[in-house]
Amino acid sequence: MPYELYYWDGLQGRGEFIRLALEEAGAAYIDITRESGPGRGTSAMMRMLKDAGDLHTPFAPPFLKDGELLVSHVANILFYLGPKLGLAPEDEGLRYAANGLQLTITDFVCEVHDTHHPIATELYYEDQKEAAKARSISFIDHRIPKYLGYFERTLSNNPAGDKHSVGNRLSYVDLSLFQVIEGLRYAFPRATQLFARQYPLLVALHDRVQERPNIARYLASSRRIPFNESGIFRHYPELDRDAV
Amino acid sequence: MPYELYYWDGLQGRGEFIRLALEEAGAAYIDITRESGPGRGTSAMMRMLKDAGDLHTPFAPPFLKDGELLVSHVANILFYLGPKLGLAPEDEGLRYAANGLQLTITDFVCEVHDTHHPIATELYYEDQKEAAKARSISFIDHRIPKYLGYFERTLSNNPAGDKHSVGNRLSYVDLSLFQVIEGLRYAFPRATQLFARQYPLLVALHDRVQERPNIARYLASSRRIPFNESGIFRHYPELDRDAV
Numbered sequence: 001m002p003y004e005l006y007y008w009d010g011l012q013g014r015g016e017f018i019r020l021a022l023e024e025a026g027a028a029y030i031d032i033t034r035e036s037g038p039g040r041g042t043s044a045m046m047r048m049l050k051d052a053g054d055l056h057t058p059f060a061p062p063f064l065k066d067g068e069l070l071v072s073h074v075a076n077i078l079f080y081l082g083p084k085l086g087l088a089p090e091d092e093g094l095r096y097a098a099n100g101l102q103l104t105i106t107d108f109v110c111e112v113h114d115t116h117h118p119i120a121t122e123l124y125y126e127d128q129k130e131a132a133k134a135r136s137i138s139f140i141d142h143r144i145p146k147y148l149g150y151f152e153r154t155l156s157n158n159p160a161g162d163k164h165s166v167g168n169r170l171s172y173v174d175l176s177l178f179q180v181i182e183g184l185r186y187a188f189p190r191a192t193q194l195f196a197r198q199y200p201l202l203v204a205l206h207d208r209v210q211e212r213p214n215i216a217r218y219l220a221s222s223r224r225i226p227f228n229e230s231g232i233f234r235h236y237p238e239l240d241r242d243a244v
Numbered sequence: 245m246p247y248e249l250y251y252w253d254g255l256q257g258r259g260e261f262i263r264l265a266l267e268e269a270g271a272a273y274i275d276i277t278r279e280s281g282p283g284r285g286t287s288a289m290m291r292m293l294k295d296a297g298d299l300h301t302p303f304a305p306p307f308l309k310d311g312e313l314l315v316s317h318v319a320n321i322l323f324y325l326g327p328k329l330g331l332a333p334e335d336e337g338l339r340y341a342a343n344g345l346q347l348t349i350t351d352f353v354c355e356v357h358d359t360h361h362p363i364a365t366e367l368y369y370e371d372q373k374e375a376a377k378a379r380s381i382s383f384i385d386h387r388i389p390k391y392l393g394y395f396e397r398t399l400s401n402n403p404a405g406d407k408h409s410v411g412n413r414l415s416y417v418d419l420s421l422f423q424v425i426e427g428l429r430y431a432f433p434r435a436t437q438l439f440a441r442q443y444p445l446l447v448a449l450h451d452r453v454q455e456r457p458n459i460a461r462y463l464a465s466s467r468r469i470p471f472n473e474s475g476i477f478r479h480y481p482e483l484d485r486d487a488v
Contacts, residue, residue, distance in 0.1 A: 073343070
């Protein structure tokens, strides 16, 4: 039975971290809101968000249905899927390390979102633009270096080698780091200009992920929604600036 | 060997969600930064944050050391500890439901933090007070009802009964919800005034947790750091207002 992924139609958003893992593994899945028919489409997702019946109703998308199990939140879904897709470390202790890294990515993604929505999720960007500019300055000057510096060190300190963030083979964390670099480059082309020099291991990881056959095929397909200004990573030139 | 909890000294913060689980279970643990001696104190934590050696260096506190395993991030630590402390559902599927709920609490706690720091973590509150006021209005009018309404429905829809958020016995999620109610009441006494009427199941859960012998003893002890304006839940009267 294919996995059922529930996420907002028309944007990569948080759902993309799940899509990349499913695509890399060549797993069968249905991107529910992007299809039509019974049990498909955005209306099907909204019904589940209102009441998932015997399953635990999730707070928000993305969530994944695997038979009778419903798992919500990116890190939780990847923790669940990782071993099934061969994208988690074999060692159980390292799986907690992977989850810790993924939750660090979660925190960072939340900060990316708040660059354009620092005051209120329910207000338009245009109504919080001044605060967004102030937050973006802090984000570019302080938060990108803090987080990406950490992930760069994680690669460099990995006892199993600097090609992977955890363990000695590709994991969902590596795929998520690809997406982070990709998204930051889309949203902040100026701030990310020197990434290859500042974060060489991360950028090398990004490039290797991009060239993996299943990922390359996916990125070239219509299943990969282009970045846009409905997602997490939005390109508003007025929020971008050169890195210090 | 006792668990080693690493978290900032002098505040409840995110560490408190871990402390409550350890205390309820009567588990032996060392609150590293609150003790002195070799391998104790804030300096010991800072060394680990710089380089945890063979272990995966965490991004930020809290993190937990259990022998040779180092686990970071509240939800990850609780996912790891839950079964060991008897504070997770027996059923494996429900453990993912518990983790999803805990991650929803994580998101909410991040939004609580951002009421007083909407622009930049590295700036003082006083330097972002106007944005904080705007964000707090949105938080009180929209985000508290959205999140607490969700948790109230989670209790009411739990097939195993409305006394617990997941499964038929106390879990770390219930303990965390106690802390959320407690913290909101401290930070926003006006906005939370009608909680008992608005969220009766949540408040009843809060009250039951508070009366559990181990929790009551802990809350009365010096190990429970009082709420203060260094933590997540801060009482700034100018950010508080009556709920709509």
